[in-house]
Amino acid sequence: MPEILRTLQRLIHHPTITRSRDAYASKRYSTPLFILFETLNAFRMHNGFSISASLAFYAMFAMIPLVLLMFFMLSHLIVSSDYAIIKLAILTSNLLPQLSNRIMIEVYNVSSHQAAWGLFGILALLWIVTPLAAALRSAFYTMASMVEVPSFLKRKFKDILAVLGILLLLFAFTAAGLMLEKVLHFLHPNATYFRALNSASSLVLTTLLVAVFYRLFFPAAVALQHILFSALVTACLWVAMQPAFSLFLSINPSYGAVFGGMKTIFISIAWLYYTFAVFLLGTELIATLRRKDVLLLRGLFAGIPNTDRHYLQALLQQYGKTLQAGDYVFRRGDPGGDLYYLISGEVLLESEKRRLVVAGDYFGEMAMLAEAPRLSDAYVQSPQAELIIISESTFETLLLTDPQLAMLFLKGLARRLREQISHHNLAENALT
Numbered sequence: 001m002p003e004i005l006r007t008l009q010r011l012i013h014h015p016t017i018t019r020s021r022d023a024y025a026s027k028r029y030s031t032p033l034f035i036l037f038e039t040l041n042a043f044r045m046h047n048g049f050s051i052s053a054s055l056a057f058y059a060m061f062a063m064i065p066l067v068l069l070m071f072f073m074l075s076h077l078i079v080s081s082d083y084a085i086i087k088l089a090i091l092t093s094n095l096l097p098q099l100s101n102r103i104m105i106e107v108y109n110v111s112s113h114q115a116a117w118g119l120f121g122i123l124a125l126l127w128i129v130t131p132l133a134a135a136l137r138s139a140f141y142t143m144a145s146m147v148e149v150p151s152f153l154k155r156k157f158k159d160i161l162a163v164l165g166i167l168l169l170l171f172a173f174t175a176a177g178l179m180l181e182k183v184l185h186f187l188h189p190n191a192t193y194f195r196a197l198n199s200a201s202s203l204v205l206t207t208l209l210v211a212v213f214y215r216l217f218f219p220a221a222v223a224l225q226h227i228l229f230s231a232l233v234t235a236c237l238w239v240a241m242q243p244a245f246s247l248f249l250s251i252n253p254s255y256g257a258v259f260g261g262m263k264t265i266f267i268s269i270a271w272l273y274y275t276f277a278v279f280l281l282g283t284e285l286i287a288t289l290r291r292k293d294v295l296l297l298r299g300l301f302a303g304i305p306n307t308d309r310h311y312l313q314a315l316l317q318q319y320g321k322t323l324q325a326g327d328y329v330f331r332r333g334d335p336g337g338d339l340y341y342l343i344s345g346e347v348l349l350e351s352e353k354r355r356l357v358v359a360g361d362y363f364g365e366m367a368m369l370a371e372a373p374r375l376s377d378a379y380v381q382s383p384q385a386e387l388i389i390i391s392e393s394t395f396e397t398l399l400l401t402d403p404q405l406a407m408l409f410l411k412g413l414a415r416r417l418r419e420q421i422s423h424h425n426l427a428e429n430a431l432t
């Protein structure tokens with residue numbers, strides 16, 4: 001038995017294994033696994049599934065007005081009414097396979113009443129869709145960990161703009177589909193190629209649609225490659241979900257039968273629910289990619305041991321700076337901005353009093369938080385000092401996205417303040 005253990009230990013410490021383990025550990029904070037874990041964690045924290053459920057309900061209310069408005073745009077702007085109905089049927093069958101026929105019959109009936117198309121009619125239809133737009137915008141703010149506080153009217157105005165945005169996007173999507181159909185018709189490929197080309201192009205179209213959606217609705221600036229990547233993941237998941245959902249229904253043909261005539265509505269809500277869940281997961285992925293770098297810094301304040309070599313190396317590579325003895329980090333009265341975390345060495349803070357900062361401690365938070373000039377000089381006292389520099393916006397994102405961390409930081413600040421006050425009181429008592 002001890003022999004087996006010894007062999008196992010030798011194996012674990014074999015250079016090939018330790019080398020690859022080291023290589024993995026040094027990249028741990030930017031691996032797909034890390035991103036996946038953080039995305040799922042954030043989705044759970046933001047109650048992604050309950051948001052998807054409420055969005056599915058809002059979408060049910062908004063579906064018919066949306067399709068009517070789309071019909072109006074299509075039939076007035078590019079094609080005849082009958083052709084518009086056919087194209088819309090394809091769009092609705094993608095979004096709501098179970099209810100598409102009934103929706104189209106209703107749209108056909110309503111659209112033949114001219115009264116539906118007066119200015120008042122169109123405004124009323126837009127208004128009915130606003131709760132869906134509002135819920136979507138609020139979901140995006142939640143996922144981006146941001147808060148929106150405009151007045152009621154401003155918010156309604158933004159919601160109507162969002163509805164118009166949704167309409168324009170769906171319109172562009174349908175128009176692009178029409179053009180694609182013409183191109184495929186012109187190329188006239190054989191059946192196998194046709195199917196492959198068709199699936200590939202609808203994947204590309206869906207990705208583009210979702211990407212533009214994310215770009216318009218996500219409330220913070222995000223790198224284009226992050227948006228495109230998340231949109232591609234969303235589109236792939238959504239396309240894969242369609243056969244999975246059909247398979248599930250074919251295995252359970254009586255699924256939802258308990259609702260009788262409402263069965264199709266029940267199944268449609270379930271389908272919309274999964275559609276939104278995938279869509280919001282993509283949104284969460286964008287948010288995670290956006291704060292990926294910021295997440296790396298979390299460990300400094302949230303208990304990753306300061307001896308974790310790989311972690312510190314990864315941090316130093318991205319945010320690090322090495323200074324020599326006597327170098328100034330900043331001078332008293334300088335405008336504030338960054339916060340500094342000392343990894344190694346010593347820094348002296350000097351104003352009327354002196355404070356020595358050692359490895360594992362941070363400084364420079366006052367000017368940043370109070371938006372005021374620096375309270376003291378800060379210079380390196382040891383032969384060398386390694387510092388992590390955290391910008392104001394990075395720190396803000398860090399605190400906003402992680403309330404627990406914000407609490408830890410506040411507690412740290414209160415502890416420091418307490419120490420300073422008791423020192424001050426002791427000094428005053430000694431004088432009197």
Ligand SMILES: Nc1ncnc2c1ncn2[C@@H]1O[C@@H]2COP(=O)(O)O[C@H]2[C@H]1O
Binds near residue numbers: 365374
């Ligand atoms: N009593 C103090 N006097 C000067 N600096 C202090 C004092 N207490 C803490 N500091 C730290 O020194 C830093 C100087 O720059 P900041 O004002 O940005 O933030 C300050 C704090 O991090």
